[in-house]
Amino acid sequence: xxxxxxxxxxxxxxxxxxxxxxxxxxxxxxxxxxxxxxxxxxxxxxxxxxxxxxxxxxxxxxxxxxxxxxxxxxxxxxxxxxxxxxxxxxxxxxxxxxxxxxxxxxxxxxxxxxxxxxxxxxxxxxxxxxxxxxxxxxxxxxxxxxxxxxxxxxxxxxxxxxxxxxxxxxxxxxxxxxxxxxxxxxxxxxxxxxxxxxxxxxxxxxxxxxxxxxxx
Numbered sequence: 023x024x025x026x027x028x029x030x031x032x033x034x035x036x037x038x039x040x041x042x043x044x045x046x047x048x049x050x051x052x053x054x055x056x057x058x059x060x061x062x063x064x065x066x067x068x069x070x071x072x073x074x075x076x077x078x079x080x081x082x083x084x085x086x087x088x089x090x091x092x093x094x095x096x097x098x099x100x101x102x103x104x105x106x107x108x109x110x111x112x113x114x115x116x117x118x119x120x121x122x123x124x125x126x127x128x129x130x131x132x133x134x135x136x137x138x139x140x141x142x143x144x145x146x147x148x149x150x151x152x153x154x155x156x157x158x159x160x161x162x163x164x165x166x167x168x169x170x171x172x173x174x175x176x177x178x179x180x181x182x183x184x185x186x187x188x189x190x191x192x193x194x195x196x197x198x199x200x201x202x203x204x205x206x207x208x209x210x211x212x213x214x215x216x217x218x219x220x221x222x223x224x225x226x227x228x229x230x231x232x233x234x235x236x237x238x
Contacts (some may be wrong), residue, residue: 028128028181030172030204031153032069033135035211036230038147039110041068042212043103044096051095057083065213069192071134071165109147110207114230117214119152122237130155130175132188132199134166155179166194169201176202187224187237195196196222207233 028199035041042162045064049184052059063082121226122129127153133140137158144212146149155178176183188199196219199206205224208215215226 023125023127023187023211023237024182024185026180027066027185027187028130028176028179029067029186030130030132030175030188030199031196032188032192033131033133033144034141035068036113036189037112037149038143039112039211040100040143041191043110045212047093047096047099051092051097052083054095055088055092057087057092066210069134069166069190069194069198070216074138074165079218088162096215109143111147111149112230114234115149118218118234118237119228121234123152127151127237128155128181130157130179130193132157132171132175134159134171134194136160152216156223158175166192167197167201168204172199172204176204185229189230190234193219207236209233210216 031037035204045061048064050058066078066082068211070078079089080087119129120233131153135158137160137211140158140167141150155175157171157175157178159171162174164170172188176186183203186204187210188204190196190199190206190207191209196206196208206222208223209230220226225236227236
């Protein structure tokens with residue numbers, strides 16, 4: 023990698039395999055509140071901030087959808103699943119982060135998840151130690167797909183966006199990182215890229231193992 027370059031990682035769906043758990047939790051909590059949340063509707067929230075997700079859910083499930091209550095119930099279901107099954111990591115994440123740290127590459131996180139939930143999740147997965155910067159969705163005015171969160175991570179890391187990389191799994195995340203001027207490597211999770219999304223990427227990798235050589 024070029025001097026003054028770094029790598030910025032998304033968290034959910036990229037480093038920790040939590041989007042499937044989140045989908046189960048949201049659908050269970052929504053059903054308990056009298057709503058059926060389809061996979062398609064859930065996919066609209068992937069990579070989005072809490073504020074934006076609330077607006078999206080009310081648009082698709084009705085203005086009476088009590089987002090705050092369902093959000094709180096979702097968190098309870100989510101934590102019960104994690105407590106029972108553990109926090110699953112995406113294959114290859116520890117190896118990739120270890121190699122980048124050995125190369126003294128500045129590493130950051132740009133996640134729509136709020137602080138301190140994000141830092142606690144990274145800590146419990148023993149991933150926080152790899153990063154010097156963690157920017158969360160509640161620390162910027164506009165969430166993904168706007169570029170603010172990646173621009174802030176670039177600023178805090180003191181790197182050149184033009185020669186640096188972002189790893190993302192969501193459409194909103196790809197748009198956000200591309201808008202910040204980063205080279206985006208998409209590692210799809212629940213959603214496969216459309217031609218429009220692919221055009222915004224530096225590369226699409228099937229896994230973190232496949233993404234690793236692209237960063238050398």
